[in-house]
Amino acid sequence: MKEISELLFPDDIRYTKDHEWARLEDGTVRIGISDYAQDQLGDVVFVEVPEVGATFNRGEECGTLESVKAVGSLYIPVSGEIVAVNNDLEESPALVNSAPYGGGWIAEVKPSDLSELDTLMSSKDYLEMLKGMTQ
Amino acid sequence: MRYLPQTEEDIAEMLEVAGAADLEGLFSSIPDACRRRTDLNLPGPLTEWELNDAMSSMASAMGACHECKVYIGAGSYEHYIPASVSYLLGRSEFSTSYTPYQPEISQGTLQAVFEYQSFVASLLGMEVANASLYDGASALAEALLMAARVSRLKKVAVSSLIHPFHRRVVRTYLEPAGFEIVELPGGPDGRTDLGKLRSVEGFAAVAVQSPNFFGCIEDLAAVGNLTRDSHALFVASFTEPLAYGLYKSPGGFGADIVCGEGQSFGIPQSYGGPGLGMFASLKKHVRSMPGRLVGETTDMDGRRGFVLTLATREQHIRREKATSNICTNSGLCAVTSAMYMASLGGTGLRELARLNYDKSEYLKKQLRGAGFAIPFASPTFNEFVVRFPAGFESTYERLQEQRVVAGIPLAAYYPELSGHYLLCVTETKSKRDLDALAGMLKV
Amino acid sequence: MNEFGGTTGLILEEPLLTEKGKKGRMGMSLPRRDIERAPMDETLKGEGPRLPDLSEVEVVRHYTRLSTWNFGVDTGLYPLGSCTMKYNPKTNERQAALTGFAGAHPLLPEKLSQGALKIMYELERFLAEITGMDSVSLQPSAGAHGEFAGMLVFHAYHKSKGSNRTKIIVPDTAHGTNPASAALCGFSPVNVKSNERGVLSPEAIAAVMDEQTAGIMVTNPNTLGFFEENIKEIAEIVHARGGLVYADGANMNAVMGIVSMGDIGIDVLHLNLHKTFSTPHGGGGPGAGPVCVKRHLERFLPVPRVVEQGGRYRLSYDFPHSIGKLHAFYGNVGIMIRAYSYILSLGPELKRVSQLAVLNANYVKEKLKDTLHLPYDRPCMHECVFSDKLQAPLKVTTLDMVKRLIDYGFHPPTIYFPLVVHGAIMIEPTETESREEIDRFIRAFKEVVKEAGEDPERLHKAPHSTKVRRLDETAAARNPRLTCF
The missing domain is CATH 3.90.1150.10 (Aspartate Aminotransferase, domain 1)
Known part of the structure; x- marks a missing residue:
């Protein structure tokens, strides 16, 4: 596992305490897991993505990520309807490890309340939280 | 005691290191109120020779001996076990190892189980098989639970010609979780009557056993037609896998899960256990399967090796959300069955299956010739139902005095079948045995 | 010589069985064909499995080579925590292999089954004595199967009281099988943390125990290797609110003759014959997981039960409150015989x-x-x-x-x-x-x-x-x- 200083946390996205990220793009919110989360989980071997059309309230489990010896839950950062999922993950779950904020995105949500996004953490706050956790 | 190497000297020195005055002192963390006050009231210790005497005398009180002629199948089958198989499964590197969680020093078990999975999948006509479940009964229960996971439905249709004990186990597993079980009746030809199932809408699974409890080969194609293009999974079970050396396997008829008892393949009957729960399915369902799976991979030098895989389905990782609670399975029995299948080979398995069929048909013919009725017309493998005339019970009892057991009476399981007996003939019975039996039954 | 056992040696390669063999070989003596071929419906005939044809020596060498890639208790020290990888005595194997036992059909008439039934009956009594519980069923095939039996007993007990409890308390040190077995009976696990001493505190249990909770599953000694010293108090808390106490006996090897589980508030307990009672683990199984209960839960035990009358033994299904059947027949009798042989060899020295x-x-x-x-x-x-x-x-x-x-x-x-x-x-x-x-x-x-x-x-x-x-x-x-x- 890496040191926190070796991990990347882009400034243009928001984070949750459960280590998901959310990025607003043209009215929809793209979600995934953070660099810290993928590093903790280790090599991802399978991603169970949500069904397109399903709706979730903020914080509900909407999918799972599996490594060889662990299962992590994906909790949705904002309430809304799933409008797209990353089908590339079926063939290449490793994208979650290699590009957690890019090709390793998991789903797109049409948010029911855009203001929820503002309650999520900035990269600075998230980094502070991680440092607090590891001390 | 020969299993306890520590001498008094060792004990004294080790106690000092452990910081305890005596052996009792090691248990200081147990509150006084929790301590046992009485000694263990057990017989023994026996010497090995005393033990041999005691055990041999109890073993001789069993109806299993060279002279015994037992014509019972019904879920447990007498087949010859070659000396080589008994010898190999006694290799303690296989028998005294744990579950292969450390693959670098478990390649023997892992490769043997991988080969077992391959053989079972091929035998049953399926794509994947797991590393075993406890026995045929729990395998069927697990199959129905898996069908419920896949279909997200909680109603199952189960043939009443599935082994009555297996159905009883299914009820134990499914009822507390609120499942509905619909039993499909048997028809006059000795096969499941599917008439009740106009539609499989709302069902998680349709389960039939073939050969069924009466030994009859089910119309698997009909079940496959019913479940095709529906949410319902087709579950085919069995108690005599040797039948698939002769008859078509369930995979070819569209079964989603094939499961059953593998004891026939080199595993001693041992009064019913341990057995071997064989369990096979399709790749698309693999993440919903219960039990361990061994997969092929490579090591850091690029050499082929085997590991336990897809473990995130299992209880030690997913806990209450696991696909099953199973941990310890029937690993050594699985490896034994692979040793047995390897010894027979494809050619031998087909020939042995045919021999079972032919011998059982021979007895059927002799009994029919003696005037007994064979009530079910469907084809059978190595067991079949006979109807004996009133008063047969006394003959059945009398034969037992000569250590001959002429099948089992069916009335205990199917009250409408009084006077009906289920008889089994395997390769262990010679023509002379069969002629003698037919003669004894006639009187 | 190196002080430790590990060294390098000649390791022989061996391909997969399917990469060996030649059509027409045979590794087993087939019985003589002394009857004619009978006619059959050819449309039902299948191809048979794709198995390689091998000679006996090829099969023996294959598995002998594979076995040398394995590490077993007979190879060396096997200190797997909570698995009790003790020596597996060879005399146990001899007893289980006796023709009278190994060759016995499970549906033999009672009078031809007395030996096996006697062993089962006595083994139940021995295990009751060792654990301090009242009644035992040997039917479960493994530890997790025994847990499942125990949870079914919980379920049946509460049902008999007319209540439908949905939760079960499971400590954070529990084996994964505990929550998985509970879930099979429809119970949702409520996790509790152990305290700074590595054991459960009565306060933590009192905080979560309520009338919707069926009871608690405790491993004792627990998986940190400590005796749950507050067990009696915990049991009182759980019992006071109508719950039952389950003990996972995976670690019974620590307390035989030291603690009577029946005297410290345990209602249901399972044992692992393949741990405490020396039967081999078989590279994954088979084992046996007898379930032991106190008198008030006896009527729920799995059927059939072995009953004795005037020195004769029989199997009885006449227990209308039973949770039912868990095994195709009566459990892993071959494993029971080994454990019985072990207990007789040790007696009170356990x-x-x-x-x-x-x-x-x-x-x-x-x-x-x-x-x-x-x-x-x-x-x-x-x-x-x-x-x-x-x-x-x-x-x-x-x-x-x-x-x-x-x-x-x-x-x-x-x-x-x-x-x-x-x-x-x-x-x-x-x-x-x-x-x-x-x-x-x-x-x-x-x-x-x-x-x-x-x-x-x-x-x-x-x-x-x-x-x-x-x-x-x-x-x-x-x-x-x-x-x-």
């Missing part, structure tokens, strides 16, 4: 078994606690739990250390369990290891830790002397190849 198991574990704990981090420094039962905390700065993990132990000729301990200890190393030496062997293990572990400081890379790449090196488990899971066809 208490000494537990004493020595606990002595050996405490000895290891004391000898290694300056080398490895010991999260709970207090006397243990039959196993002790360390962590890799001291090695973390060197970037050496538990996995690295135990893989290196293999090179020294020892099987690794249980690792990364219990989950409450980060990087856990759980060592259970068992009573059948001699002091010299345990000392060698301790010295080997110290060597490994020394190497962690000097040459961490050697540990990262360990083991070095095995048939295969570390395997790519990620690739295996991403693209599962589960058969050779």
Whole structure:
């Protein structure tokens, strides 16, 4: 596992305490897991993505990520309807490890309340939280 | 005691290191109120020779001996076990190892189980098989639970010609979780009557056993037609896998899960256990399967090796959300069955299956010739139902005095079948045995 | 000669069975065909499986070579915590293989089954005596099956009281089988944390126990190797609110003759014959997981039960409140015979078994606690739990250390369990290891830790002397190849 200083946390996205990220793009919110989360989980071997059309309230489990010896839950950062999922993950779950904020995105949500996004953490706050956790 | 190497000297020195005055002192963390006050009231210790005497005398009180002629199948089958198989499964590197969680020093078990999975999948006509479940009964229960996971439905249709004990186990597993079980009746030809199932809408699974409890080969194609293009999974079970050396396997008829008892393949009957729960399915369902799976991979030098895989389905990782609670399975029995299948080979398995069929048909013919009725017309493998005339019970009892057991009476399981007996003939019975039996039954 | 067992040797390659053989070979003597072929419906005929045709010598050599790639208890010290990998006596194998037992059909008439029934009946009595419980069913096939039986008893009990309880308390140190078995009966687990002493506190249980909770599942001694010292108080709390107490007896090897589970508030308990009672683990099974209950729950035990009348034994299904059947027949009788043989061989000396198991574990704990981090420094039962905390700065993990132990000729301990200890190393030496062997293990572990400081890379790449090196488990899971066809 890496040191926190070796991990990347882009400034243009928001984070949750459960280590998901959310990025607003043209009215929809793209979600995934953070660099810290993928590093903790280790090599991802399978991603169970949500069904397109399903709706979730903020914080509900909407999918799972599996490594060889662990299962992590994906909790949705904002309430809304799933409008797209990353089908590339079926063939290449490793994208979650290699590009957690890019090709390793998991789903797109049409948010029911855009203001929820503002309650999520900035990269600075998230980094502070991680440092607090590891001390 | 020969299993306890520590001498008094060792004990004294080790106690000092452990910081305890005596052996009792090691248990200081147990509150006084929790301590046992009485000694263990057990017989023994026996010497090995005393033990041999005691055990041999109890073993001789069993109806299993060279002279015994037992014509019972019904879920447990007498087949010859070659000396080589008994010898190999006694290799303690296989028998005294744990579950292969450390693959670098478990390649023997892992490769043997991988080969077992391959053989079972091929035998049953399926794509994947797991590393075993406890026995045929729990395998069927697990199959129905898996069908419920896949279909997200909680109603199952189960043939009443599935082994009555297996159905009883299914009820134990499914009822507390609120499942509905619909039993499909048997028809006059000795096969499941599917008439009740106009539609499989709302069902998680349709389960039939073939050969069924009466030994009859089910119309698997009909079940496959019913479940095709529906949410319902087709579950085919069995108690005599040797039948698939002769008859078509369930995979070819569209079964989603094939499961059953593998004891026939080199595993001693041992009064019913341990057995071997064989369990096979399709790749698309693999993440919903219960039990361990061994997969092929490579090591850091690029050499082929085997590991336990897809473990995130299992209880030690997913806990209450696991696909099953199973941990310890029937690993050594699985490896034994692979040793047995390897010894027979494809050619031998087909020939042995045919021999079972032919011998059982021979007895059927002799009994029919003696005037007994064979009530079910469907084809059978190595067991079949006979109807004996009133008063047969006394003959059945009398034969037992000569250590001959002429099948089992069916009335205990199917009250409408009084006077009906289920008889089994395997390769262990010679023509002379069969002629003698037919003669004894006639009187 | 190297002080430790591990060395290199000639390891023979062996392909898959399907890569061997030639059509027309045969590895088994088929019985004589003394009857004619009977006619059959050819449309029903199948192809049969794609098995290779092999000679007997090919089969024997194949499995003999495979066996040499395995490590068993007969090979060496196997200190897997909570698995009780003690020596598996050979006389037990002889008894189970007697033709009268091994060849017995389960549906033999009662008068031809007296030997097996007597053993089952007596084994039930022995296990009741050892555990202090009142009644026993030998039917469950394994520990998790026994847990399932126990949870079914909970379910049936509450149903008989007209209540529908949906929750069950499971501590954070529990085996995964506990919550999984409870879930099968529709119970949702409520997790409770153990306290700073590594045991459950009565306050934590009182805080979650309510009238919707069916009871608690406790492993005692627990997986940190400690006796749950508050068990009586906990049982009182659970009983006061109408719940039942389940004990996972996986660790019974620590307390035979020391603690009567029946006297400390336990209502249901399962045992693992393949742990405490010396039957071989078989590379994954088969085992047996008898379930033991107090008198008030006896009527719920699985059927059939073995009953005795005037020295004759029979199987009875006449128990209308029973949870039903769990096994196709009566359980793993072959395993029961081995355990029965073990108990007769030891008799009351089983208490000494537990004493020595606990002595050996405490000895290891004391000898290694300056080398490895010991999260709970207090006397243990039959196993002790360390962590890799001291090695973390060197970037050496538990996995690295135990893989290196293999090179020294020892099987690794249980690792990364219990989950409450980060990087856990759980060592259970068992009573059948001699002091010299345990000392060698301790010295080997110290060597490994020394190497962690000097040459961490050697540990990262360990083991070095095995048939295969570390395997790519990620690739295996991403693209599962589960058969050779």
